[in-house]
Amino acid sequence: MEKSEIIELLKGNPAETGLFKKADEVRKKYVGDDIYLRGLIEFSNICHRNCLYCGLRRDNKIIHRYLMSDDEIFEAAVLAKKLGYTSIVLQSGEPLSFNIKKFLELLKRIKNETGLIITLSMGELEKEYYLLLKEAGASRYLMRFETSDRNLYSYLKPDSKYEKRFECLSWLRELGFEVGSGIMVGLPGQSVESIADDIMLFDKLKIDMIGIGPFISNPETPLKNFNNNNFELAIKTLAVTRIVCPKSNIPATSAMEALDDNGREKALMAGANVIMPNITPYNFKDKYILYPGKSIFDDPYEYSVYLKNLIEKLGRKWGKGPGNSRVKEGL
């Protein structure tokens, strides 16, 4: 799709352009009716960076910082298995340093004892670390670039380097990870043209999993006074992304649900095929607040039943296989 066509769809009224219907058809044709559930474990909220939009930024002194113990993380992984999820996502802030040896042992233990597919989301690390994580059993890695606009990136992530982000993504690809990335939609200073560039970049980089969430201002950040009315543009972005990147896995993100009670459902009907139910233990979940409105009360068992019913209601199937990337497999 040409950039001008993407912009037209992002600006247009979906009822008139038929965007959501088209995206749903493309989803069905290229990735099928299966919806894959990936248990999200937010194992630490410690972060040394200071991104302007994020509740975990180091200058936020209000939140209580935590790092789950290895046993707590392992138990959460076992819960994912019991719930029937085939993979987990271990997510944290970006650690300045961590005990890699201990973490590698944990990954091996999870892999050997549960067989779960392990996705990591822990930010920018050195290439040798990515290699060690891969060898210990992680096979997927998520790292959003948030925006491809260099100036906006530098403004939002003042202590991060744009080039380093993309270098990390290329290392991950080179090392054989399934690579996930994504953006926020509705960021202060972000144009529709810039979002179109982001979508074209997903395609160029052959991103295996693409996360798209609306920007939601967090009261504990410098962006607290910015507009939160970004749901519609975010879901249109998701739908166009499905059309441009038909084989990628695209989650219905929790941020969609934070802005709209039926946000996940709407995302699943506009091209999404993955859900990442949060299975972080309750006593930690309420401290991992990237943005307000996140649901922290879901009992993991009740939520899995709710999702099963939602999937059935939409006439879809709970994907019981690995849900590997069709981009990577060249299917």
Ligand code: SF4
């Ligand atoms: S977006 Fe990521 S790197 Fe930036 S402050 Fe939040 S957790 Fe840290």
